[in-house]
Amino acid sequence: MVHGFQATLRRIAPQLIILAVVLLLNFLVFPDFFKIEFQNDRLFGNLVDVFNRGAPTALLCIGMTLVIATKGIDLSVGAVMAIAGATAADLVVSGYGWGTALIGAISVGLMCGLWNGVLVAFLRIQPIVATLVLMVAGRGIAQLITEGTILTFLNEGLIHLGAGTVLGIPTPILIWIGLGAIVTLGVRRTALGMLVEAIGINEASSRVAGINSRVLLVSVYLVSGFCAAIAGVIVAADIKGADANNAGLWLELDAILAVVIGGNSLLGGRFSITASLIGALIIQSVNSVILLSGLPPEFNLVIKALIIIAILVIQSPTVKHALYILRASAESEALEPARAAQLTPPKETAQ
Amino acid sequence: TIGFSQIGSESGWRAAETTVTKQEAEKRGIDLKFADAQQKQENQIKALRSFIAQGVDAILLAPVVATGWDEVLEEAKEAEIPVMLLDRTVDAPEDLYMTAVTSDLVHEGKVAGDWLQDEMAGADCSIVELQGTTGSSPAIDRKKGFEEGISDASNLKIIRSQTGDFTRSQGKVVMESFLKAEGGANICALYAHNDDMAVGAIQAIKEAGLKPGEDIKIVSIDSVPDIHLAMASGEANATIELTPNMAGPALDALEAYLADGTVPPKWIQTESKLYTLKDDNQAIYELKKDLGY
Amino acid sequence: MTEGTRPVLSCTGISKFFPGAIALDEVDLTLYSGEVHALLGENGAGKSTLIKCITGAYRRDAGTIHLQGQAVSPTSTKESQALGIGTVYQEVNLLPNLTVAENLFLGRQPTRFGLVSYSRMQTETARILKDYGLAINPAEPLSSYSVAVQQVVAIARAVELSGKVLILDEPTASLDREEVELLFSVINKLKARGLAIVFITHFLDQVFEISDRATVLRNGRVVGTRELAQASQTDIIHLMLGRQLESRIQERAPAKSGKPLLELNNFGRKGTVDPFNLTIHEGEVVGLAGLLGSGRTETANLIFGVVPADQGEAKLRGKTISLANPRQAVGHRFGLCPEDRKTEGIVGDLSVRENIILALQARQGWFRPLARAKVNELAEAYVKTLDIRLASLDMPIRFLSGGNQQKALLARWLATNPDFLILDEPTRGIDVGAHAEIIALIERLREKGMALLVASSELEELVAYSTRVIVLKDRRQVDELTGGQISTGNIVKAIAAETNREVA
Amino acid sequence: MIRSTHLPLLVTVLTFLVAFALCGSQYPSMLTTRVVANLLTDNAFLGIVAVGMTFVIISGGIDLSVGSVIAFTGVFLAVVLRDTSLHPLAAFALVLSLTVAFGAAMGAIIHYLDMPAFIVTLAGMFLARGLAYVLSTDSVPITHEFYDFLQSLYWKAPGGGRFRLTGVIMLLTFLIGMIMAHRTRFGQNVYALGGGAQTAKLMGVPLAQTTIRIYALSGGLAGLAGIVFSLYTSAGYSLATVGVELDAIAAVVIGGTLLTGGTGFVAGTFFGILIMGLIQTYIVFDGTLSSWWTKIVIGGLLFAFILLQKGLTWATTARRKPLTDFAAP
Numbered sequence A: 001m002v003h004g005f006q007a008t009l010r011r012i013a014p015q016l017i018i019l020a021v022v023l024l025l026n027f028l029v030f031p032d033f034f035k036i037e038f039q040n041d042r043l044f045g046n047l048v049d050v051f052n053r054g055a056p057t058a059l060l061c062i063g064m065t066l067v068i069a070t071k072g073i074d075l076s077v078g079a080v081m082a083i084a085g086a087t088a089a090d091l092v093v094s095g096y097g098w099g100t101a102l103i104g105a106i107s108v109g110l111m112c113g114l115w116n117g118v119l120v121a122f123l124r125i126q127p128i129v130a131t132l133v134l135m136v137a138g139r140g141i142a143q144l145i146t147e148g149t150i151l152t153f154l155n156e157g158l159i160h161l162g163a164g165t166v167l168g169i170p171t172p173i174l175i176w177i178g179l180g181a182i183v184t185l186g187v188r189r190t191a192l193g194m195l196v197e198a199i200g201i202n203e204a205s206s207r208v209a210g211i212n213s214r215v216l217l218v219s220v221y222l223v224s225g226f227c228a229a230i231a232g233v234i235v236a237a238d239i240k241g242a243d244a245n246n247a248g249l250w251l252e253l254d255a256i257l258a259v260v261i262g263g264n265s266l267l268g269g270r271f272s273i274t275a276s277l278i279g280a281l282i283i284q285s286v287n288s289v290i291l292l293s294g295l296p297p298e299f300n301l302v303i304k305a306l307i308i309i310a311i312l313v314i315q316s317p318t319v320k321h322a323l324y325i326l327r328a329s330a331e332s333e334a335l336e337p338a339r340a341a342q343l344t345p346p347k348e349t350a351q
Numbered sequence B: 001t002i003g004f005s006q007i008g009s010e011s012g013w014r015a016a017e018t019t020v021t022k023q024e025a026e027k028r029g030i031d032l033k034f035a036d037a038q039q040k041q042e043n044q045i046k047a048l049r050s051f052i053a054q055g056v057d058a059i060l061l062a063p064v065v066a067t068g069w070d071e072v073l074e075e076a077k078e079a080e081i082p083v084m085l086l087d088r089t090v091d092a093p094e095d096l097y098m099t100a101v102t103s104d105l106v107h108e109g110k111v112a113g114d115w116l117q118d119e120m121a122g123a124d125c126s127i128v129e130l131q132g133t134t135g136s137s138p139a140i141d142r143k144k145g146f147e148e149g150i151s152d153a154s155n156l157k158i159i160r161s162q163t164g165d166f167t168r169s170q171g172k173v174v175m176e177s178f179l180k181a182e183g184g185a186n187i188c189a190l191y192a193h194n195d196d197m198a199v200g201a202i203q204a205i206k207e208a209g210l211k212p213g214e215d216i217k218i219v220s221i222d223s224v225p226d227i228h229l230a231m232a233s234g235e236a237n238a239t240i241e242l243t244p245n246m247a248g249p250a251l252d253a254l255e256a257y258l259a260d261g262t263v264p265p266k267w268i269q270t271e272s273k274l275y276t277l278k279d280d281n282q283a284i285y286e287l288k289k290d291l292g293y
Numbered sequence C: 001m002t003e004g005t006r007p008v009l010s011c012t013g014i015s016k017f018f019p020g021a022i023a024l025d026e027v028d029l030t031l032y033s034g035e036v037h038a039l040l041g042e043n044g045a046g047k048s049t050l051i052k053c054i055t056g057a058y059r060r061d062a063g064t065i066h067l068q069g070q071a072v073s074p075t076s077t078k079e080s081q082a083l084g085i086g087t088v089y090q091e092v093n094l095l096p097n098l099t100v101a102e103n104l105f106l107g108r109q110p111t112r113f114g115l116v117s118y119s120r121m122q123t124e125t126a127r128i129l130k131d132y133g134l135a136i137n138p139a140e141p142l143s144s145y146s147v148a149v150q151q152v153v154a155i156a157r158a159v160e161l162s163g164k165v166l167i168l169d170e171p172t173a174s175l176d177r178e179e180v181e182l183l184f185s186v187i188n189k190l191k192a193r194g195l196a197i198v199f200i201t202h203f204l205d206q207v208f209e210i211s212d213r214a215t216v217l218r219n220g221r222v223v224g225t226r227e228l229a230q231a232s233q234t235d236i237i238h239l240m241l242g243r244q245l246e247s248r249i250q251e252r253a254p255a256k257s258g259k260p261l262l263e264l265n266n267f268g269r270k271g272t273v274d275p276f277n278l279t280i281h282e283g284e285v286v287g288l289a290g291l292l293g294s295g296r297t298e299t300a301n302l303i304f305g306v307v308p309a310d311q312g313e314a315k316l317r318g319k320t321i322s323l324a325n326p327r328q329a330v331g332h333r334f335g336l337c338p339e340d341r342k343t344e345g346i347v348g349d350l351s352v353r354e355n356i357i358l359a360l361q362a363r364q365g366w367f368r369p370l371a372r373a374k375v376n377e378l379a380e381a382y383v384k385t386l387d388i389r390l391a392s393l394d395m396p397i398r399f400l401s402g403g404n405q406q407k408a409l410l411a412r413w414l415a416t417n418p419d420f421l422i423l424d425e426p427t428r429g430i431d432v433g434a435h436a437e438i439i440a441l442i443e444r445l446r447e448k449g450m451a452l453l454v455a456s457s458e459l460e461e462l463v464a465y466s467t468r469v470i471v472l473k474d475r476r477q478v479d480e481l482t483g484g485q486i487s488t489g490n491i492v493k494a495i496a497a498e499t500n501r502e503v504a
Numbered sequence D: 001m002i003r004s005t006h007l008p009l010l011v012t013v014l015t016f017l018v019a020f021a022l023c024g025s026q027y028p029s030m031l032t033t034r035v036v037a038n039l040l041t042d043n044a045f046l047g048i049v050a051v052g053m054t055f056v057i058i059s060g061g062i063d064l065s066v067g068s069v070i071a072f073t074g075v076f077l078a079v080v081l082r083d084t085s086l087h088p089l090a091a092f093a094l095v096l097s098l099t100v101a102f103g104a105a106m107g108a109i110i111h112y113l114d115m116p117a118f119i120v121t122l123a124g125m126f127l128a129r130g131l132a133y134v135l136s137t138d139s140v141p142i143t144h145e146f147y148d149f150l151q152s153l154y155w156k157a158p159g160g161g162r163f164r165l166t167g168v169i170m171l172l173t174f175l176i177g178m179i180m181a182h183r184t185r186f187g188q189n190v191y192a193l194g195g196g197a198q199t200a201k202l203m204g205v206p207l208a209q210t211t212i213r214i215y216a217l218s219g220g221l222a223g224l225a226g227i228v229f230s231l232y233t234s235a236g237y238s239l240a241t242v243g244v245e246l247d248a249i250a251a252v253v254i255g256g257t258l259l260t261g262g263t264g265f266v267a268g269t270f271f272g273i274l275i276m277g278l279i280q281t282y283i284v285f286d287g288t289l290s291s292w293w294t295k296i297v298i299g300g301l302l303f304a305f306i307l308l309q310k311g312l313t314w315a316t317t318a319r320r321k322p323l324t325d326f327a328a329p
Ligand SMILES: Nc1ncnc2c1ncn2[C@@H]1O[C@H](COP(=O)(O)OP(=O)(O)OP(=O)(O)O)[C@@H](O)[C@H]1O
Pocket: A346, A347, C018, C019, C021, C023, C041, C042, C043, C044, C045, C046, C047, C048, C049, C050, C090, C389, C390, C391, C399, C400, C401, C402, C403, C404, C429, C431
C-alpha cells in the first residue's frame, strides 16, 4: 500500500502546494491566522474556520467529483441542500426527533439524486440540462416546505450537527472528513472507482464490456444527492433555521470549481476525491483572505476572480507541461543530457 | 383586478410582505394577480407589460431597483393604468406613478445610528457593520443613514464593514471572521442591515464565548419575529421596524382615488419604529410570528 | 518511378520520443514523383507516428523535411495541407456531425459572394464520390454511414487536398475487395499525374499489387527500402519481423461436433437483421461472410445484446435466456470483440492493464475487486501471449498503436475465459506476424471447446479457421457452407448466387 | 426538401406554435400585438446573448460570463455617460471593443492554456461582475438625449403593441447569426470544432483562431445585449441580469442545440427564446402562482419541453437509415 500512498501524494501535490500558498497569503494579511486556541470547549481559530466553513463545499464536491468523473455535472446540489435543510427543519418543528429529521432529509436528497440519475441514465438527457430542471424547481420545492420563511428550530440534536463540537472539534469538520474518507475508500477498495472512470471515458465501450453503466450513473447521482442532503442539514443546523431561498445558493459553482481546482477533468475519467476536497479548502481559504483583508465588499468578486484565475493558470495542462519539461531538463542535465528529450511527455496537441 | 409585481421571496420579510398584500387585497375583495420576478428587474418589466396587455385596473410594483422604469411606466400611463409603488420609489418623473408607499431607508439607518449614539452616551465604541447585498439599495441607503447618524459622534467608529448578503448564514460567517480579526473584546457594537444577519451574528458571538447584547451591542433593521425573540432574552438590543404592510395604504389610496378622484400624495411614508429592550419583545414576537415572516 | 529525378519529399533523421519509448529513431524516407511507396512494419513499428511527424500532427524531436528541395516544417495539418500533402490518418478522422459534403470541403468550401455555396458543394461532392463508386446523399450527416463509407470519404478528401503528396494510413482496413479496386484505380490516376503516394497496410498482396517501393520499419528504425519488382513477399516479411514466418500447415483437428451451446430461434430485430435460426456448438468456429453492410456486425451486436433483439428466443444449453444487454451476455460467459475499436472497444484513458481486466471485473461485480497480484499476472500473461508492444502496462491504452489496441481488446475477452466468443473483424489492422498468431489462437480456443462466431471481410482468413460459414446478404442469411464446402471460391459464389437469383 | 438534420428545429417551431395557440385559447388577450411586441422587446437582450451562446455551445463550449458582461456593460455605459461628455455612440464602440477583447481573452485562455470553458468563463463571470461593482455599486441612471431618441424609435401597431428598436436589433442579430453559422467558413469551423476538436485539428481547422473568435463573438454580443439592456432600463446596475447565462443556455437547448456540441441552429434558439418568454407571460397572465410555485412550474415546463423534444426526436429518427449504398461499379 506504500505504493498507493505515494501515488496519491504525487497526484495531490499541486493542490497541497496551492493550499499552502493561499494559507500563507492569509497569514500575510492576518498574522494570527495560524493561532488555534481552546476556548469555550472548542477549538477556536481562523484555520479551524476554514475547515469548518469549507464543510458544505467539501461535502458537495465528494458527490460532484464522482458525477464529473462520469462526464456529468450536477447543477442541482444547491437546491437539494435547500430542500434537505427545509425537510429536516420541518420535521423537527413538527415534533420529530433529530434522527428522524436527518433520515428524512437524507431520503429527500436520495430522491433528488434518483430523479437526476434517471433523467441522465434512462431518459438520456444531457446532465447539465437534466440537473438544471431541479436547480430551478428545487428551490421552489424547498420554499414550498418552509412557505418562504426562515424555519427556525431549537432541536439541540439537529443543531449539534451544524454548530456543535465533538472533543472540541466542530462537527461539520468531522462529518466531511469522515464522509470523504468513507466514499474514497468505498470507490478505491472496490472496483467502483475504475468502473466509474471507465463509463466517464467511454460509455459505449464500457457497456460492451458488460458494465451496468446505467445503474452506475444513477448511483453517482444518488451519492451526489446524499452529500448535498448532508450539506443542507449542516447549513440549516449551523444557523438553527432553514433558509430555503439562500441555503446553498450558487454553491454548485463553488463545488464544481473545487473539483476542477482538484485537477479533475470536466470531460470525465480519472478522478481524485482527496484532491477535490483540498480544492474545497483552497476556495474557502480564498474566501478567508477576502474576509480578513478588510477591503470593502465591492472588491470581493474581483479578488476572488483574480486568485482563481491565477490558480487555474498554474494548474492548466499547458503550464504544467512547460514546468514538467523545465524540471525534466534540469534533472537530466545533471544525469545524462542525451536522454533529456526522451522525457517529453505525450501531448498530442503540442505544436 | 390588480396586478402585483413582487421582487421575489429572498427573505422572510419579503414573504411577509407578499402574505400581507394578499390579505389586504382579499379583505377588499380585489382579484390580485401575483407575479414573482425572482429578483430580476427584467422579469418585473415583463410582468408589468403583461399586466398592461391583460388590461388590469391597477398595478402594485415593488421595484427591485430605482432606475429603469420610465419606459414601461409610460406605457402603463398611456393605457391609463395607475401604478402604485411599494417599499421603494423609482427614479422616474412623478407623473408616471400615482403614489409610492415606502419607508425611508436612509432614515432607518439614521435611527439605528442615533440609537447607538444615545446608548453609548459618549463612551468609545468600535462598531462592525454587516452590509446587505453589495449594490442593493437597502444596503447602500442603510449604510449611508447609519453613517449620518453617527457622524457627529467622534467616539463611534466603524472598524470593519463587510457584506453578509442579507442572509443569516453569511451573517454568522462574516461575524466569525470579525471576531477573530479584531478580537471579540475590541468590538463594542454590531450594526446589521437586516435582522437575519444579526440573528446569524448572535450565534457567532455566542460560539466565541461572548454575550451578545451585553459584550457586543446589536442593532439591526426590519423587526422580524426572530430578532424580537433574541431581544426578549437580551441577546439583541434594538431593531427598527420596516412594516410589511405597504399594500394596505396603497390600496386605501387607490380606493379613495377611484371613489372620488382624491389624488393621493406622491409619497406615503411608513413609520420606521424603533424597538428596544424596553418593549415587550415576547409579546411582539407572538404577534408577528404568524404573519408569514 | 524514375531514378535520378529529384525527390518530391525527403525526410532525414526523423526522431520522436515518448516517455519510456523511442517511437522513431533517425528515420529517413524519400518519395519520388509518380511512385507509390509502401510503408511497412509490425504493429507499433512507428508507421503512424512517422506520418504524424511528417504532417505536423506531432512535433518531431529531430530531423528535417524537404518538399521539392525546399526545407519545410509544418507545425499543423493545416500547414501540411497548404503545402499540398493530403493525409488519411489511421482511424477515420472526419466529423460525424457534419454532412458528407461539408466533410469533404471543410476549410476550402466553394463560396459565392463570400458565402458558402451549398448547391455547388453538393454537386461537386456527388461528382467526386462517383469515382469511388459511392452514390450517397451528400447532404446527410456522415454519421449515418458505415465506417467503410466514411473511410472512402476520408480518402476522397485527402486526394482532393493532395497536390504533391498523398499519404494513406491503412485506408483499406475496413474496405471490401471492390472498393479496394476502385481505390487503386484512383491511386493509379494520381500516380500518372506525378504525385508521390505513401501507402500503409498490413495486406501484403495489396502492397505488391500497387506499390513500387517499400520502406520497412522495425522498432522505430528503418531496416530497409526495397524495389518491390525485385523482392518477394518472404523477403519483406523477413525484413519486417526480423525472422521467418513459419508457415503452419493447417492441420486442423476435424471439427468434433460438441454439444449445442447457443440456440437462436427466429432471432432478429425489425429494420436491423431479419429473423434467423442459428445453433452454435461447443468447439466450433462459425464464420460470418458477406459484403459491406450485409449485416455481419449487426448480427454480432444482436446476439451480444448491444442492440437488443425484438423477436425470437435464445437458449443456452437448452435453457431460455435473455440477451437484452451486453451485461447479461457477459453474465452468460459470452464475449464480443467489437468492430469499431475506437468507439466501442477501448477505454482510452484507462491503462492497458485496466482495459484488459475490464470485462472480467464487470462480470465479477462492483464490490469484488480483482486482487492486484491477479490483475498483474493476467495482464502480463496476455501481453506476452499476444505480443502486445507497450512501454508499460500503466500507459493509457490510447497511446498504443492501432494493432496493439486490437490485441489488448482480444486479451480483455480472453481474460474472461468465455464459453462463447464473438469476434468482429479480429484481425483489422494487425500485422502479418500477429495475424498468423491470431488464427492459430482461434484454432487453439476451438480445440479447448470454446464456441466462436467470427465476422471478417478476409475470406482467406475465414476459410482458415471456420468449421462452418454463414453467408449474409442484405441483413439476411442466404447460405451456409460446412466442412469441405468451405473455400474462398464457394463463399464468393454464394454471395454472387443470391444476386443472380434476384436478377433472374 | 426537409432534411433529417432539421428535425429538432422543426420540433421547436411546432412546439412554440402549439403552445402559443393553447395559451391563446385560455387567455384570448394573449393573441394581441401587445403580447407579441412584448415578447420581442422584453427578450431582446436575452435573444442577442443567446445567439452568441448558440455559437459557443455548437462549438462544444459554454459561456457563463454573459450575464455579468451585460451588467458590466450597463454600468460602464452609465458611468461613462455620467462622468464624461462622450457621445453614446462612441461609448458603445468603446464598450463593444472592451467586451470583444474580454471574450477573446477568455477564448485565448481556453485554447492556449487548454482549460475547460466552463471554468474559464466562470472566472470571467466573477471578474466581470466584480469590475461592475468596482465601477459603481449604486444603480446609475442614464440621461442622454440620444438615449431618448433611440427609445422613441418604435412602431405602434394596431392593438397597442410597440415594436421597438431593440426588438429589431435582436432580429437582425439572429439573421446575421444564421448566415454566419450556416453560410461562412467560420460557421463551418464552429460546427467542426463541436464535432471533435482533435479531429477538426487533423482536418486543418485553425483551432486557436476559431476558438478565440467564438468567445470574442459571444463577448461582443453580450456587450451588444448590455447596450440593449441599458436602452431597456436607461440605467446601469451592477446587480442586473444575474443568472441570465442559464436562461440563455436553456433557450439554446430548447431551441434544439445539443450541449455536447456539433449540432444546432441559430434559428432554433430564436424559438427557444420565444418559448421561454411565453412561459413567463403565461405565468403572469395566470397570476395565481406563489413565489415558490412559480419556480416549480418554470422547472416543470422546462422539463416538459425537453421531454417533448426528446420524444418527438426519438419517434422520428427511430426508423431513419439512409437507403443509398455503394453503386454497383
Ligand atoms: N502518445 C504516445 N505516448 C506513448 N507512446 C506512444 C504514443 N503514441 C505512440 N506510442 C508508441 O509508439 C509506437 C509506435 O506507434 P505507431 O502508432 O506509430 O505504430 P504503427 O506502426 O502505426 O502500428 P500499427 O500497425 O499497429 O498501426 C508504439 O509502440 C506506441 O505504443
